[in-house]
Amino acid sequence: MTIHIAQQGDAAVKPCNHDYQVNCGNCRLNGICLPLALESDDIQQLDDIIQRSKPLQKNQHLYREGDHFQSVFAVRSGTLKAYKTTDDGREQVTGFYFPGEILGMDGISNNAHASSAKALETAAICEIPFVSLERLSALMPNLQRHFFQLMSREITEDQQLITLLSKNSADERVAALMLSISGRNARRKLSATQFRLPMSRVDIGNYLGLTVETVSRVFSRMQKMAVLRVDNKEIEILDPAGLRSMANLGS
Amino acid sequence: MTIHIAQQGDAAVKPCNHDYQVNCGNCRLNGICLPLALESDDIQQLDDIIQRSKPLQKNQHLYREGDHFQSVFAVRSGTLKAYKTTDDGREQVTGFYFPGEILGMDGISNNAHASSAKALETAAICEIPFVSLERLSALMPNLQRHFFQLMSREITEDQQLITLLSKNSADERVAALMLSISGRNARRKLSATQFRLPMSRVDIGNYLGLTVETVSRVFSRMQKMAVLRVDNKEIEILDPAGLRSMANLGS
DNA sequence: CGTGCGTTTGATGGCAATCAATTTATGTGG
DNA sequence: CCACATAAATTGATTGCCATCAAACGCACG
Numbered sequence: 001m002t003i004h005i006a007q008q009g010d011a012a013v014k015p016c017n018h019d020y021q022v023n024c025g026n027c028r029l030n031g032i033c034l035p036l037a038l039e040s041d042d043i044q045q046l047d048d049i050i051q052r053s054k055p056l057q058k059n060q061h062l063y064r065e066g067d068h069f070q071s072v073f074a075v076r077s078g079t080l081k082a083y084k085t086t087d088d089g090r091e092q093v094t095g096f097y098f099p100g101e102i103l104g105m106d107g108i109s110n111n112a113h114a115s116s117a118k119a120l121e122t123a124a125i126c127e128i129p130f131v132s133l134e135r136l137s138a139l140m141p142n143l144q145r146h147f148f149q150l151m152s153r154e155i156t157e158d159q160q161l162i163t164l165l166s167k168n169s170a171d172e173r174v175a176a177l178m179l180s181i182s183g184r185n186a187r188r189k190l191s192a193t194q195f196r197l198p199m200s201r202v203d204i205g206n207y208l209g210l211t212v213e214t215v216s217r218v219f220s221r222m223q224k225m226a227v228l229r230v231d232n233k234e235i236e237i238l239d240p241a242g243l244r245s246m247a248n249l250g251s
Numbered sequence: 252m253t254i255h256i257a258q259q260g261d262a263a264v265k266p267c268n269h270d271y272q273v274n275c276g277n278c279r280l281n282g283i284c285l286p287l288a289l290e291s292d293d294i295q296q297l298d299d300i301i302q303r304s305k306p307l308q309k310n311q312h313l314y315r316e317g318d319h320f321q322s323v324f325a326v327r328s329g330t331l332k333a334y335k336t337t338d339d340g341r342e343q344v345t346g347f348y349f350p351g352e353i354l355g356m357d358g359i360s361n362n363a364h365a366s367s368a369k370a371l372e373t374a375a376i377c378e379i380p381f382v383s384l385e386r387l388s389a390l391m392p393n394l395q396r397h398f399f400q401l402m403s404r405e406i407t408e409d410q411q412l413i414t415l416l417s418k419n420s421a422d423e424r425v426a427a428l429m430l431s432i433s434g435r436n437a438r439r440k441l442s443a444t445q446f447r448l449p450m451s452r453v454d455i456g457n458y459l460g461l462t463v464e465t466v467s468r469v470f471s472r473m474q475k476m477a478v479l480r481v482d483n484k485e486i487e488i489l490d491p492a493g494l495r496s497m498a499n500l501g502s
Numbered sequence: 503c504g505t506g507c508g509t510t511t512g513a514t515g516g517c518a519a520t521c522a523a524t525t526t527a528t529g530t531g532g
Numbered sequence: 533c534c535a536c537a538t539a540a541a542t543t544g545a546t547t548g549c550c551a552t553c554a555a556a557c558g559c560a561c562g
Contacts, residue, residue: 084414088499092414106410108403115410134396138389145385151402152359158409159357159366163335163343165416166460170550201509209417211551216510232509232559248339421518452541465518467542483527483541 022076023047029100032187033074034128034150037142046143049132052076056119062103064116069107071127075099078123079198082106082115083206093207095157096120096199098184105151120198165209168248173208174218175247178228182237193240197233222246273327274298280351283438284325285379285401288393297394300383303327307370313354315367320358322378326350329374330449333357333366334457344458346408347371347450349435356402371449416460419499424459425469426498429479433488444491448484473497 024035024047035043051071055078056062062073065085080097094115097103107113108130137144164173186192197204205215222228227243229236237243275286275298286294302322306329307313313324316336331348345366348354358364359381388395415424437443448455456466473479478494480487488494 084410086414086418086500090418092410092417094410094413105403106406109400109407114407134392134399138392138395141385141389144389144395147399148385148402149360151399151406152356155357155402155405155409156360156365158406158413159335159343159345162345162409162412162416163337165413166343166457167337167341206417212509213511213552214550217550220510249337462519463541464520464543468518471542 022052024050027076029074029076029188032100034102034143034146037146038140039142042140042143045136045140049129049136050074051127051129053125053127056080056123056125058119058121060119062117062119062125063107063113065113067107067113069104069111069113069130071129072102072104072107072133073117074102074126074128076124076126079120080117080123081120081199081203081207082117084115091206093203096181096203096207098181099188101184102150105154120203164249170208170210170214170218171221171246172248173210174204174215174222175227175243176249177204177208178235178237179243179247179249182240193237195235197235273303275301278327280325280327280439283351285353285394285397288397289391290393293391293394296387296391300380300387301325302378302380304376304378307331307374307376309370309372311370313368313370313376314358314364316364318358318364320355320362320364320381322380323353323355323358323384324368325353325377325379327375327377330371331368331374332371332450332454332458333368335366342457344454347432347454347458349432350439352435353401356405371454415500421459421461421465421469422472422497423499424461425455425466425473426478426494427500428455428459429486429488430494430498430500433491444488446486448486 024030024033024043025040027033027035030036030043035046038046062080075097077099079099080103081093082095082097082103083091083093085091095103097117103117104113106115133143133147137147164176168176181195181197182192185195199207201212201215204210205212208215210218219228219230222243223230225242227237227239227246229238275281275284275294276291278284278286281287281294286297289297313331326348328350330350331354332344333346333348333354334342334344336342346354348368354368355364357366384394384398388398415427419427432446432448433443436446450458452463452466455461456463459466461469470479470481473494474481476493478488478490478497480489
């Protein structure tokens with residue numbers, strides 16, 4: 001069984017046979033990913049159900065809205081975006097997924113994926129068949145609890161976004177996203193102040209309920225205020241405190 | 252052990268000792284609530300862990316943001332709203348909960364409730380201690396799956412709201428909410444075309460990212476277009492097809 | 503070097519927020 | 533039960549933020 005990759009309209013898949021020997025035990029993300037809070041022999045069992053396959057190329061889909069739901073996925077490297085398509089053809093980006101994060105959980109309720117997921121850059125993925133995960137969860141209380149927590153976190157993050165979209169200005173939304181990315185980098189022991197945005201301005205705007213032009217203007221403004229240094233996709237946070245006060249967030 | 256009811260600032264609780272003999276087996280909501288998909292002896296076990304206590308009065312809190320998380324809750328009668336408070340004091344309503352629906356799942360991730368929940372009218376609640384639910388879930392695959400599905404549905408509904416807030420006009424948002432309430436009424440075998448809104452205009456606007464004035468104007472407009480009949484909180488959907496086309500939703 | 507895409511910047515307009523005032527519901531004490 | 537007080541909802545006038553329209557710029561690529 002391999003990762004289900006929708007191929008219509010996607011770039012051809014380049015075979016790649018190295019670097020498949022990763023396992024949960026030696027993965028450097030196991031402190032923030034699913035294996036967190038498992039004993040080493042439990043990790044082995046989890047590892048046994050996880051499928052790894054060739055990396056996704058940029059713009060390839062991991063799954064599409066409406067696809068039969070079979071697995072959730074962990075990002076090992078690269079970044080993905082999840083998005084829904086409204087029936088008048090517009091897109092709504094519902095989330096970005098960085099290494100160590102889990103996606104696909106919105107497919108559980110209807111046995112069909114409620115959103116599409118595509119790679120923003122080359123990405124390595126761990127596939128976790130859901131029936132196996134359910135079976136293991138029933139046997140390993142820690143795993144069950146951890147997965148409940150992951151789903152709950154997805155809910156709280158979506159609610160955070162709801163609040164952002166409903167209550168905050170364009171400046172605040174962009175600032176909040178920069179802080180979120182910064183924090184997630186820090187969790188992976190990367191720089192919290194300097195990073196490269198994996199997504200386009202269009203995606204940022206779409207996620208934040210803004211147009212590209214507005215996003216661009218906000219970046220310009222922040223640069224003029226010396227809060228951020230923006231060089232295309234390269235971001236440097238010059239004034240973290242200023243950025244936080246600009247974000248003006250709850251919690 | 253009783254329901255944890257925060258009482259500061261709330262109306263005094265009137266004791267009420269009748270009507271506590273409901274159980275999951277005879278509850279008329281068991282076709283849409285947690286017991287769904289359980290065998291009758293499994294239902295008995297679920298019933299044993301569920302706590303029922305005196306009804307919540309209007310404006311009383313079921314739990315508050317930051318409270319220690321201990322249980323999820325099912326609504327047996329009445330309506331609740333969930334909301335977050337931003338640190339500059341504003342509220343964001345994140346959901347309305349009708350009979351048969353489950354709330355409180357956003358508290359799992361941090362062992363603390365991520366939002367507050369208060370009754371919009373007198374409400375009867377079933378409390379489901381989470382540790383017991385976890386234990387039972389490990390023993391009953393159907394229950395585990397059903398609860399995963401409930402959480403997943405919460406995620407997809409939040410994503411629906413995200414899309415609504417990000418992409419739709421005031422008219423579309425209000426239309427979508429009316430359709431949502433209509434559908435949820437239908438699920439409970441109530442009228443899909445005639446109902447009483449349990450929440451105020453302020454709450455509606457807050458939930459939809461609009462001001463009270465805008466909500467009121469939209470209702471007036473819809474009434475003028477003969478799509479809705481609005482008499483304060485009494486709503487009649489005169490033209491369901493028109494309302495749907497007005498909502499202009501994805502999926 | 504031209505083509506195309508992503509990004510930036512500028513000018514204008516529209517939708518919903520804000521401010522303000524009135525009307526209608528709700529609730530309370532005499 | 534009515535008079536009063538308070539809260540909720542409606543309607544109107546004006547403002548402001550961000551979308552839209554338009555054009556130029558930079559960069560990657562063939």
